[in-house]
Amino acid sequence: MDLDFSPEDLKFQAEVRRFLAEAYPAHLREKSERGEAFSKEDILGWQKVLAAKGWAAPSWPVQYGGTSWTPTQKYIWSEEQARADVLSIPPFGLNMLAPVLYTFGSEEQRERFLPDILAGNVWWCQGYSEPGSGSDLASLKTRAERITGDDGKEYYLVNGQKTWTTMAQFADWGFFLVRTDPTAKPQAGISFLLIDMKSPGVTVRPIITLEGGHEVNDVFLDNVKVPVENRVYEENKGWTCAKALLQHERSGIAGVAVSKRQLEKLRGMAATEASDVGGALIDDAFFRRKLAELEIDLTALEFTELRTLAGESSGEGPGPESSILKIKGTEIQQRLTELTLEAAGHYGAPHLLGLPHNAAAIGPVEARGAAGEYFNTRKTSIYGGSNEIQRNIIAKMVLGL
Numbered sequence: 530m531d532l533d534f535s536p537e538d539l540k541f542q543a544e545v546r547r548f549l550a551e552a553y554p555a556h557l558r559e560k561s562e563r564g565e566a567f568s569k570e571d572i573l574g575w576q577k578v579l580a581a582k583g584w585a586a587p588s589w590p591v592q593y594g595g596t597s598w599t600p601t602q603k604y605i606w607s608e609e610q611a612r613a614d615v616l617s618i619p620p621f622g623l624n625m626l627a628p629v630l631y632t633f634g635s636e637e638q639r640e641r642f643l644p645d646i647l648a649g650n651v652w653w654c655q656g657y658s659e660p661g662s663g664s665d666l667a668s669l670k671t672r673a674e675r676i677t678g679d680d681g682k683e684y685y686l687v688n689g690q691k692t693w694t695t696m697a698q699f700a701d702w703g704f705f706l707v708r709t710d711p712t713a714k715p716q717a718g719i720s721f722l723l724i725d726m727k728s729p730g731v732t733v734r735p736i737i738t739l740e741g742g743h744e745v746n747d748v749f750l751d752n753v754k755v756p757v758e759n760r761v762y763e764e765n766k767g768w769t770c771a772k773a774l775l776q777h778e779r780s781g782i783a784g785v786a787v788s789k790r791q792l793e794k795l796r797g798m799a800a801t802e803a804s805d806v807g808g809a810l811i812d813d814a815f816f817r818r819k820l821a822e823l824e825i826d827l828t829a830l831e832f833t834e835l836r837t838l839a840g841e842s843s844g845e846g847p848g849p850e851s852s853i854l855k856i857k858g859t860e861i862q863q864r865l866t867e868l869t870l871e872a873a874g875h876y877g878a879p880h881l882l883g884l885p886h887n888a889a890a891i892g893p894v895e896a897r898g899a900a901g902e903y904f905n906t907r908k909t910s911i912y913g914g915s916n917e918i919q920r921n922i923i924a925k926m927v928l929g930l
C-alpha cells in the first residue's frame with residue numbers, strides 16, 4: 530500500500546525500525562527460527578522492554594500510559610513489528626481488558642490494575658465461553674451469588690465452568706462473565722468479574738488441540754470467593770462491558786501487518802527452485818493467481834483497517850466494522866496457511882508425522898511449522914465470535930436487516 534508518509538512519519542518509521550533492531554532479544558529471534566513456542570517469561574519480558582520505552586499500549590489514552598500516536602504512526606508501528614518478526618503480545622490484558630477498565634471501571638480499579646497490565650507484570654485470561662454457551666454467549670450459566678464472608682465483607686460465590694480459555698495455564702488473573710440474576714432476561718443478569726486465578730476453587734485443565742499444542746483450557750470454578758469490589762461496572766450490567774471488549778478483540782484478530790509479512794515469506798518460498806521437481810512453484814500460473822487474489826483481498830482489508838484506526842483516534846470505539854475486519858482477516862490468514870502448506874510441499878510433512886519441528890530443517894525455514902500453523906489457524910474463524918455470528922452482526926448493524 531502506498532501511503533504518503535510525511536517527513537515526521539518517515540523519521541518515526543526509522544526510529545521504530547532502529548529500536549526493534551536493537552531492543553528485540555536475540556534469544557527470542559533464535560527461538561522463532563527453531564520453531565519453538567515462547568514461554569510466559571519470554572512474552573512478558575518483551576512487554577517489559579516495550580513498557581520501559583513507553584510503547585506497550587499505543588492505543589490507550591495518554592493519561593493511563595498510552596501514546597498520542599496518529600493513525601499513521603500506529604500503522605507504521607504494526608507494520609514494523611511484523612517486518613521485524615517480533616513476537617505478538619497476547620491481547621487479553623493490554624487490548625481487551627484495559628479498554629473496559631478505562632471506560633467502565635472505577636478509579637480504584639484503574640489505579641489497581643492498569644499499571645500492572647501495562648508493565649507486563651500480570652497475565653490475564655478471558656473467561657467468557659462455557660460448554661453450550663459460545664455463540665449464544667448470553668445463555669451462560671456460571672453462577673455468582675452475593676454472600677457475606679466470615680470477615681463481614683461482601684463477596685460473590687462463583688460456581689461453574691468456562692471452556693476454551695486461552696493460555697489460562699499462565700494466567701495470574703482472569704476476567705469472567707457470570708450470572709448474577711438468573712430471573713432476568715439473559716443479557717440483563719450478567720456481571721463482569723475480575724478473578725485471581727490463585728483463588729481456592731479455581732482449577733485449570735488443558736485441552737490439547739489438533740496440532741498437538743496446549744493453548745486452550747477448561748477452567749472450573751468451585752465455590753470461588755470473589756470480593757465484590759472486583760466487579761467492573763454495575764451488577765447485572767456486565768453485558769455492556771462484554772460487548773465493548775468483544776469489539777476490541779475482533780478488531781485485533783484481523784492481523785493485517787502479520788499477514789502481509791507472511792505473504793512476503795510465502796512468495797519467497799514459492800520462488801525458490803525445487804531441485805527435485807525442477808522449477809519454482811511461482812512459475813505455476815494457477816498458484817500465482819491464488820497468490821494475487823490473496824494480495825488483492827489483503828490490500829482491501831488494509832484500507833478498512835486504516836479507516837477503523839482513524840475512527841478510533843477520533844475517540845470512537847471500534848464499531849460493527851470490527852466484524853468485517855474479523856471475517857476478512859481470518860479468511861485471509863487461513864488461505865495464507867493453505868498456500869504456505871502447498872508451497873512447503875513434502876517439507877511440511879515431518880510435522881504431520883509427529884516429528885519435532887527441527888526434523889524438517891532440510892527445507893525452507895517457513896516450511897517447518899507450516900502444517901502446525903495450517904491446523905492451528907482453523908481456530909481464527911471460530912474464536913472472538915465465529916464468522917457466521919459476525920455475518921449476523923453485519924446484517925443487523927450495517928445492513929439493517
Ligand SMILES: Cc1cc2nc3c(=O)[nH]c(=O)nc-3n(C[C@H](O)[C@H](O)[C@H](O)COP(=O)(O)OP(=O)(O)OC[C@H]3O[C@@H](n4cnc5c(N)ncnc54)[C@H](O)[C@@H]3O)c2cc1C
Binds near residue numbers: 695908916
Ligand atoms: C482456539 C480457541 C481459543 C478460544 N479462546 C477463548 C478464550 O480465551 N476465552 C473464551 O471465553 N472463549 C474462547 N474461545 C471460544 C470461542 O469464542 C467459541 O468457540 C466461539 O464463540 C464459538 O462458540 P462454540 O465453540 O460454543 O460453538 P457454537 O456456538 O456451538 O457454534 C457451532 C457452529 O454453529 C454456528 N452457529 C451458532 N449459532 C449460529 C447462528 N445463530 N447463526 C449462524 N451460525 C451459528 C457457529 O458459527 C459454529 O460454526 C476460543 C475458541 C477457540 C477455538
